[in-house]
Amino acid sequence: MRDRHRPARTRRPPHRRGRPVTARRTITRRAPGKLFVVGEYAVVEPGHPAILVAVDRHVAVTVTGSGGDDVVIDSDLRPEPARWRRRDEGLGPVDGRAPDGLTHVVSAIEVVDALLAERGLRPAPMRVSIRSGLHRAGTKLGLGSSGAVTVAAVSAVAAHRGLDLSPADRFRLALLASARRDPGGSGGDLAAAVWGGWIAYRAPDRAAVLDLARRRGVQEALRAPWPGFGLRRLPPPRGLALEVGWTGRPADTATLAGRLRTRTWREGAARHDFLARSDACVRASIRALERRDDHELLRRVRDARKILTDLDGEARLGVFTAELTALCDAAESVGGAAKPSGAGGGDCGIALLDAGAEKDIARLRDGWAAAGVVPLPVRVRPPEGNTE
């Protein structure tokens, strides 16, 4: 019970409460980009699997102390740094207008701030600098920069305040940050960025985990079970090369994926058929990888192209542009298998083919160049840490 003789203290807003944290001087954290091997679109539905790989290009986020402002964000995608003030409801722009293109980073900072507040720690003023290796001259390559920047920002901001997060906590915080902006995203990009290598991923129910965090706090949302979520490491193919082709055109994933939210699609039989075919294809691809059966994997990736083509025809998404169709045809003409990576409509695609067939790989790249597809020198990034 409160001592009635002591003057009641004014209640301080969450970001002013708690012990000040000793902020570490300069912290940089990197997170890699990703490619979808099979299972895109279906993976948006909780519990439905996809296979992804992390790539050896990344987004780097550096956090240092800031002189005066609560938060300064300096991104290579923006001409000038943006200044933010911590408010009860989250970060607000000092100049009154939120600049475009920083919502992923802002959301990552807000989620870490919320966790700190729950742990009785006060956030420190900071400058957050972002450099992306997942863009070319400011244009995204379609390698998951939004996921990478979210994971790198969560890790760097937490580490700057002395919190060393486990991979699972990094994933969960990044997923909460991303789902607050857009609960439609599967989080497959985040899982690839956190765990690296080849992974099989199933998305949690984002509405349910957001609700959990709102009702019981971020800390509790890190501990509770997340229905639908699944993660499994997979061995890489034994003798296949993974080639990546860029169409040069950025695509808006949210717009394409949003076309599957119509009532007609959600309630129609085509959706069930698509999900069943995609699930069967992903499961067979997982088995092929685990049995080190490269030929079977190639067959399954060709199936995945067909499943996406049928989805595209059925739901009129605009997945297959002329460049992406040419990218796939060129790979199949040299005995490989290929498909768009992710939502399609531009961005990039992948091809798998015999790693020893150097002439075929050269012919593939020539075919791509003739169709206006730029071969990207990208490799798979090896797995990180454990899955805890």
Ligand SMILES: Nc1ncnc2c1ncn2[C@@H]1O[C@H](COP(=O)(O)OP(=O)(O)OP(=O)(O)O)[C@@H](O)[C@H]1O
């Ligand atoms: N260097 C960066 N600085 C700040 N924000 C970034 C940076 N890179 C990416 N982002 C955030 O990610 C968003 C881009 O997300 P988008 O989904 O369009 O591209 P992507 O994730 O690279 O590609 P894809 O989803 O096709 O794999 C940007 O609008 C911005 O909010």
Ligand SMILES: C[C@@](O)(CCOP(=O)(O)O)CC(=O)O
């Ligand atoms: C369509 C979808 O399954 C994949 C999108 O991939 P990308 O962001 O276009 O690379 C959406 C998602 O998984 O969030």
